[in-house]
Amino acid sequence: xxxxxxxxxxxxxxxxxxxxxxxxxxxxxxxxxxxxxxxxxxxxxxxxxxxxxxxxxxxxxxxxxxxxxxxxxxxxxxxxxxxxxxxxxxxxxxxxxxxxxxxxxxxxxxxxxxxxxxxxxxxxxxxxxxxxxxxxxxxxxxxxxxxxxxxxxxxxxxxxxxxxxxxxxxxxxxxxxxxxxxxxxxxxxxxxxxxxxxxxxxxxxxxxxxxxxxxxxxxxxxxxxxxxxxxxxxxxxxxxxxxxxxxxxxxxxxxxxxxxxxxxxxxxxxxxxxxxxxxxxxxxxxxxx
Amino acid sequence: xxxxxxxxxxxxxxxxxxxxxxxxxxxxxxxxxxxxxxxxxxxxxxxxxxxxxxxxxxxxxxxxxxxxxxxxxxxxxxxxxxxxxxxxxxxxxxxxxxxxxxxxxxxxxxxxxxxxxxxxxxxxxxxxxxxxxxxxxxxxxxxxxxxxxxxxxxxxxxxxxxxxxxxxxxxxxxxxxxxxxxxxxxxxxxxxxxxxxxxxxxxxxxxxxxxxxxxxxxxxxxxxxxxxxxx
Numbered sequence: 001x002x003x004x005x006x007x008x009x010x011x012x013x014x015x016x017x018x019x020x021x022x023x024x025x026x027x028x029x030x031x032x033x034x035x036x037x038x039x040x041x042x043x044x045x046x047x048x049x050x051x052x053x054x055x056x057x058x059x060x061x062x063x064x065x066x067x068x069x070x071x072x073x074x075x076x077x078x079x080x081x082x083x084x085x086x087x088x089x090x091x092x093x094x095x096x097x098x099x100x101x102x103x104x105x106x107x108x109x110x111x112x113x114x115x116x117x118x119x120x121x122x123x124x125x126x127x128x129x130x131x132x133x134x135x136x137x138x139x140x141x142x143x144x145x146x147x148x149x150x151x152x153x154x155x156x157x158x159x160x161x162x163x164x165x166x167x168x169x170x171x172x173x174x175x176x177x178x179x180x181x182x183x184x185x186x187x188x189x190x191x192x193x194x195x196x197x198x199x200x201x202x203x204x205x206x207x208x209x210x211x212x213x214x215x216x217x218x219x220x221x222x223x224x225x226x227x228x229x230x231x232x233x234x235x236x237x238x239x240x241x242x243x244x245x246x247x248x249x250x251x252x253x254x255x256x257x258x259x260x261x262x263x264x265x266x267x268x269x270x271x272x273x274x275x276x277x278x279x280x281x282x283x284x285x286x287x288x289x
Numbered sequence: 290x291x292x293x294x295x296x297x298x299x300x301x302x303x304x305x306x307x308x309x310x311x312x313x314x315x316x317x318x319x320x321x322x323x324x325x326x327x328x329x330x331x332x333x334x335x336x337x338x339x340x341x342x343x344x345x346x347x348x349x350x351x352x353x354x355x356x357x358x359x360x361x362x363x364x365x366x367x368x369x370x371x372x373x374x375x376x377x378x379x380x381x382x383x384x385x386x387x388x389x390x391x392x393x394x395x396x397x398x399x400x401x402x403x404x405x406x407x408x409x410x411x412x413x414x415x416x417x418x419x420x421x422x423x424x425x426x427x428x429x430x431x432x433x434x435x436x437x438x439x440x441x442x443x444x445x446x447x448x449x450x451x452x453x454x455x456x457x458x459x460x461x462x463x464x465x466x467x468x469x470x471x472x473x474x475x476x477x478x479x480x481x482x483x484x485x486x487x488x489x490x491x492x493x494x495x496x497x498x499x500x501x502x503x504x505x506x507x508x509x510x511x512x513x514x515x516x517x518x519x520x
Contacts, residue, residue, distance in 0.1 A: 162391060165380070169388050172377045178359035179337050179369045180433070181392035185358075 001256055003134060008251020010140045012104020014206045018220045018242035019227040020154055020236060021198035028171040028191045029090055036098040036199055038106035039077060043069045043200025044212040045110050048119045060126035062208070062281030069204050076106075077196030081189045090188065100237025110214040117207070122207035143225065150201060151252040156238065160224045167191060171234070199224075203221030226268045231276050241283060246271075290315045290474040291336070291367075291441045296345035298335035305331040305344065307496045313441060313472040318463060319485045320504070321476045322518050323493035329476040330372055331452050332493070333443045336474070338362040349441065363392050368439030372446050372476070374430040378419035382410055385418050385429055389436025403432045406462060424455035431462060441472045448482055462488050480514050483507075492517035 014136030022036045047065040080102055088094040128135040158164035170177040170187045178184050199220070210216070227246055231238030249271075250264040275282060291313045299305040304329045313319045321329050333341040338359035342508050346355045346441060355360050362397065363369070368389075382459045391399055407428045413421060418429060427447055434442060443462070448456045456479070463471050463486045467473060477483050483490060487504040492513055499517055 034454070037481045109515070162387075165384055165387060168380060169377045169384075173375055175339055175359075176371065176375045176377065177388075179339060179363055180388050181363035181437075182388075183360045280403055288471070 002131065003136070004134045004251045004254075004256035006136055006140070006251070007089075007249065007255045008113075008248035010145050010206075010209070010247075011250050012247020013144045014202045014221070015227060015247050016240050017147050017150060017202035017205075018199045019224040019239050019243050020151065021195035021202075022224040023228045023231070023234060023236065023239045024154075024167075024191055024198075025195040026228065028167050029085075029188050030092060031085060031090055031095045031192070032092065032099070034096060034221070035080075035102040035106060035194075036099075036101050036195070036224060037217030037219070038110075039073050039196035039217075040199040040203045040220045041212075041214060042073045042076065042106060042216035042249040043108060043203030044121075044207040044210075044216060045114050045214065046072055046210040047199070047204045047207050048114070048121050051121050057271075059124040062121070062204075065121075066201065066204050070200040073200035074193035074197035078193040080188045081192040085192065086185060086188070094155055107214060107217065114212075114214055116214065118211040118213040119268050120211050121207045122153065139208065143209070146205055147202070150198070154198070155236065164191075222265070223268070226272050228282075229272050230283060232282025235282060235284045237285030290319075290350060292327045292346075292348045292461060293332075293336065293349075294346045296332075296335060296347065298331055298340050299342040299343065300340065301333075305340075305496050306335060308345065309493070309496065309498050311346075311474075311491055311498065311501075313474050315440070315472050316467055316470045317466050317488045318473045318475055318486050319476065320487035321493060322483065322490060322514070323499075324519055325516070327493045327517075329493060330445055331496075333369065333371070333445050333474070333476060336362075336443060337367060339506055346426055363437065366437065366440035368392065368434035368437045368442045368462040370430050370434045370442070370444040370447055372449070374426050376418040376426055376433070379417065380413055381417055382421070383414040384409075385433050386436050389433040393437045395436060395438055399438055403435045406435070406465070407432050412516065422450055424458075425457065428456065429435055431459070435466075439466070439471060441474065442466060443474050445476045446478060447475070448477065448479055456482065476520075478518065480509055480518075480520055484509065 008079055014112050017039055022033060025031055025033045047070040050065040050068055051058065085095055088098055123139045125139060127138040129141055136253050158167065166182055166187060170182060170184055171209040174184050223246060227239055231242035247269050247280035249267055252266040253259045253267060293309060293311045295308045295310050296306055297304055297308060323329050331340055335342050339358055342355050346353060348354065349365050352365060354365060377388065386400060409425060410428055410432055421429060447459050460482055463473060484507060490502050490504050490507060491498060494502045494517055500513060502513060
């Protein structure tokens with residue numbers, strides 16, 4: 001049971017990082033980014049490329065990947081924002097279609113450059129932490145701690161800095177934000193880049209456990225949407241709570257009850273259906289006025 | 290100060306303003322009056338760059354602002370108090386003021402000055418904007434715009450729905466601002482307020498300037514109010 005809890009926490013931590021990126025993009029820009037999972041995939045694939053450059057020093061390669069990959073993915077996202085989303089004036093329906101297109105472009109680009117095979121990335125270090133009943137991967141514990149630290153940084157950015165204030169003001173009323181000298185286009189590009197960067201950093205953290213593959217974006221996308229819907233669109237606290245719920249449920253069903261991963265997906269989807277019926281605004285979201 | 294030359298503006302294919310021209314001078318209050326749908330709020334938004342000008346030109350102190358994005362217009366020194374206040378409701382009073390201060394990189398001095406004009410806001414700095422009373426929200430909307438230290442202040446029906454004591458406060462604030470040399474373009478439907486604060490009154494009819502009158506030559510029974518405003 002404790003093992004299931006630990007596995008669930010690892011899933012929850014990575015899912016929370018990915019879903020916060022999606023939630024930010026929707027919350028501030030009102031853009032439903034269907035390509036979010038592909039930014040996750042790009043993070044993992046780029047991590048493989050970077051670590052391959054340092055075959056004898058996995059820790060160095062991984063540390064470099066942790067910095068370089070999110071930045072590269074964020075840059076790609078900013079470019080996509082400027083070239084595609086901005087031209088569509090961030091209208092909800094056209095941007096959904098455009099991000100579906102972006103999903104396929106990124107996926108096929110990864111297939112062309114990376115190939116169809118799943119590729120492992122060596123963990124930067126390998127040690128076990130002895131818990132009361134079993135030993136547990138020290139790397140997985142570090143993934144949980146790193147995700148918590150990054151989520152704390154996101155929270156601090158949003159609530160304690162001027163950049164966060166500008167992002168929150170833009171989310172509340174973008175026309176008034178413009179009237180008060182906020183360059184909304186710049187904010188949107190930054191938020192889209194930040195959202196994609198968070199997905200990428202989550203992928204870099206998890207890739208030593210799950211391998212990199214060009215089709216790996218579908219699962220995080222689905223789970224991120226589930227988390228964001230359950231937590232409440234645009235609610236950071238709700239996103240974190242829902243990620244914990246889904247992650248722990250996944251750990252419990254897969255690790256403690258030995259059920260196939262599909263069962264966890266079905267359970268999560270049922271949970272979404274229940275939330276949509278009984279609390280459409282999500283667990284911690286605000287009802288529309 | 291602010292010059293509007295033969296401006297056409299509207300939403301998509303719909304044109305609301307048709308060749309409208311006005312000029313607001315430093316230290317002057319120019320009131321804009323007209324019936325609902327005449328184009329008063331559209332005029333404000335067009336000046337701010339929130340609604341694109343399809344023809345004509347806008348200049349502030351000789352600098353052409355036509356075609357500039359709204360955030361660049363605000364940085365030139367145009368403050369905006371929109372109709373319905375449109376505060377950042379989930380942000381605190383302090384954060385709303387901070388947004389105004391950041392717009393033109395103003396600091397503690399401007400913040401203290403603005404709070405000295407509205408001491409009640411100082412007591413509510415940590416309070417969420419949407420939990421303020423209607424009058425306090427209007428004070429905050431004006432204070433937020435003043436944080437830009439604007440050369441020109443656009444005010445769209447600032448007395449709408451307020452109690453008499455608050456209306457008096459807003460009138461006094463407008464007069465005090467005029468005395469400091471700020472040019473004020475005020476959309477107002479209350480004749481008594483217009484007569485107390487305006488230097489000139491522009492009457493708009495269906496997006497066109499119908500008449501511009503010296504406020505000293507008007508009284509509550511002036512035919513323009515009945516003809517163009519319907520009061």
